[in-house]
Amino acid sequence: MTDVVEVLRRRAGTASFGELRGVVPRGAIRTALADGLIRRIARGVYALPPLPDPLAAARAQGGVVSHESAAFLHGMSVLELPDKPQVTVPRGQHRRLSPVSCRLHWADHVPSDGRVTSKLRTVLDCARTLPFDAGLTVADSALRLGMVDRSQLMVAAAELTGPGCRRAGRVAAAADGRAESPLESVFRSILIENGIDGFELQVVIQDGTFSARIDLGHRALRLAAECDGFAHHSSRLALTRDCRRHVNLTVRGWRLLRFTWEDVMFDREWVVASIRAAMAGPAGHHNWAGVGGLSGEALAG
Template sequence: MADVVEVLGRRGGAAAFAELRSVVSARAIRNALTAGEIRRVAKGVYALPAAPSALVAARSQGGVVSHLSAAQHWGLGVITPPRLPHVTLPPGRVRRRTGLPCVLHWANVPVLGDVTTPLQTLLDCFRTLPLADALAVADSALHTGLVQPDELFDAAARLRGPHRRRIRQAAALADGRSESVLESALRTLLIEHGLGGFVPQWKVADADFSARIDLANPQLRVGLEAEGFEHHGTRRALVKDCRRNVNLVIRGWTILRFSWEDVMYDGTWVVDAVARATGRPPLTNALRRAA
């Protein structure tokens, strides 16, 4: 007879009583529950104490993990993690009062196991999220190869019904060259304010030097760096970054470096700075206020 904890572990941390009972005894289930090795999360649904909350919530409602929770499951970049798990139920199914709290959606969706497929996850995020959050997820999926660009374009083109135009536009903007959610968010600011001409991960190279710029306008030689602290938190990293910046400047590049706080919480200042650097009038008076 199999061990209850082992069975739940192989089921992703949660399972219905009938699934457990097919391989373990009712007495073993009761003993594991009494010992605190498992917990009851809904009528007839049991889970490991450390089971992934999204998966447990989905099974407690009889649905599948979806949207941003599915993006997290697939290891994709997420700007703002969801406060509650996202779960999709088949149309017509009602919320279980004994199920765990979650954000519910209703649709017939393709799944792998108990999670929406990576492609469906992108389409759901395009449909429900602000552009920056949606592109962070999509850029990550394309960058890792979990979803192919043609696959995404074709799926978006085949869609019918509400939000199809929004989804198609977002699919066309997704770019697997972006290497972080911060880069995706910075690129979205440029897109939303009409600051075109910027290319992700542009390579600058000659016989003595080589570097890639997060977002670059090659024609104007203006580069933007999305600076995450984790990549610059040591003395060695600081010295290397200073040398790199000087090498870009002496090769004719203007480099603007933006922090997470800049991009996420002061976007008007960021777009004004980029506008000025590219020879355009500022879009607001944010720079003047900052001075």
């Protein structure tokens, strides 16, 4: 079990009652609501209280919006919403008295124009200060959205000096715009940090009668890993299609491991143990044609 506020921060600030109940007790939700730590914005939907305006905080401190706050304003994915606006000011400048609360960072080079750090600077700031999974989430989304170029990111990270430069280089080397969600980015960070190699993003499996794309696939072992959100099956038809897809992958020799948001975010040891156990097992079979007397047309249906 984990904290209600942490769950909401990792869901961009909002979650349904069902999503919260997957990882926190009912009583914790009631307590957080009574204490004002969360608020109900609709029936069965909860959110964090609104944060102070990051632009107002930056103006009050004579700096610029930066780090996770800048990433959020740019439209990049963030693993967790910051508990306070993030603002960067010139090194040596003292904190100003202000009713707008914020978290200050100091730097030698602070843009004199604009109110938010550049997209590239934002990715680098996050990469050098955040945990690996959170930094990778920002970098992946920036690449996916075309906000930064991968070669540009690699060069800029290599030129960094000072605290966090090695961490930023690691994030830049691992960043991949093919990751389609923060959940996939976090899942990849788990694989990387635990030395699990061989998985590729967005692997396409196809033959004459069937085609599917999986989140991450290990071609040599025919092992697929997918991350499913709470509302993965939005209808009965979606469930039926997903089951059919699962069967089609299985009869073609692929083993499919499916992990929920709660697994990836809060039970990473089990995720790692499960993947390693699957990798240690026998690889998928390679002769699927005619399995169980079914033709290719029947399998693709």
